[in-house]
Amino acid sequence: MNEANHETNHAANPAASHDSRNALHPIVLRVNGEKRPAIVESRTTLADCLRNELGLTGTHLGCEHGVCGACTVLVDGHSARSCLMLARQAERYELRTVEALEEQGRLNILQQAFHDLHGLQCGFCTPGILMTLTELLREQPDADEAAVRDALSGHLCRCTGYQNIVAAAMEALRRQRGQSA
Template sequence: MNILLEVNGRPAEVDVAPRTTLCDCLRDELELTGTHAGCEHGVCGACTVIVDGAAVRSCLMLAVQAEGASVTTVEGLAHGGELSPLQQAFRRHHALQCGFCTPGMLTTLHALFTEDPWADEARIRDVLSGNLCRCTGYVPIVEAALEARAFYQQAAGGR
């Protein structure tokens, strides 16, 4: 099936089998390999992307369901070769080790802060509970999120 969608702010047209997951489409057809296929059951969060503003598990969504949608992957968070403030905070706080879970964490947090820039630490931890990391504790991840949250608050006009 031929589908049209927007990926990271650019139009994309792909021809996929009806059973192709959005994750496989992004990785195999569009060569956006930052989206990781982990458990392929929607449990680990490694494949999380943003579809029309919502964080979704791309291993559970068919590519054809994204017809006409706006999809943002981890590659779409950076602009002009510069890491986003969230990505920079992850770097500063050493909030990653192997990096397998990192793209899903970043897209999950970006979706959260875009919707709710004032999310408190409890809400951040709750949202991140769906993203599994086996290499590092969640403390530096939460610290990075709390630091980056200020950027989203400023973008929203502050309080």
């Protein structure tokens, strides 16, 4: 095809022309205490950027509609669905993913409670749940079971009845306060 025909075909077919919405953009995200550069399309979600560009695969994608909570990360300390946020929007925030929860190579209080009380089954939704509960433990150190259940209401786990998840969260709260069960 010669250049003249190529130009004509693009004019006749707008979908074939360059779409600036899909242009590539260099960004720098502050993730888990580090500045991490990436090059993303305008439409790239934070979840896709974390997983595909930065290799942080602990953030899982379930519904991609903000319903299941599997993709939850902390954005300036508050839980947010990373499938609903564009990567470019996240540049101005401090991001924390499940990979940052361990402390000096060891499970943190919440992770250890989940381990000890079997607060998971298949584990797919667990990273998002851990991130939401991380916010709860920080913001409401005296939370009761109703507050834990309320925090978990935005998460969909098809494997459990949430009993062990709630028990693990309550145990983490007790441990955080220095109390024994």
